[in-house]
Amino acid sequence: MKIIFLLIAVLLIWWVLRTLRSGRAAASKPQIKNMLSCKYCGLHIPEDEAVQHNSKSYCSKEHAQKDNP
Template sequence: MISKWILLIALIFLVFWLVKRFQRAAKQPPRSEQKVIEDMVRCAYCDVHLPKSESVAGHGQYFCSEAHRALHARAASKEK
């Protein structure tokens, strides 16, 4: 008989604890990760825009890949 009362009290305690936990979680504002705003640059060869950190710099310009940097350099040398 006493074990039934202990089990009932434990169950009621568990339900109140869960309800309180969910209420506390609902009150907290959602975590907003700070987004880093990064400069965008344009590839001098194909005009694709990409983040500056992902670009390849060369001759004062930005490129989307090492291949486009080389192609641009070759085209510039042929023009001269």
């Protein structure tokens, strides 16, 4: 019966180490970019991909033009 407890202990240690490692990997990832929503269709786009018009943000030039005729 001892071998079963040993196996469980090894599995637990492996699982804890794996969780710690994945936690560290997630922490080192770059932060999620600031998301903006299109004022015309509501689609969410990253800040650096958004089209700015009259201090409003749009997903594309088309929607910027449609919202500002």
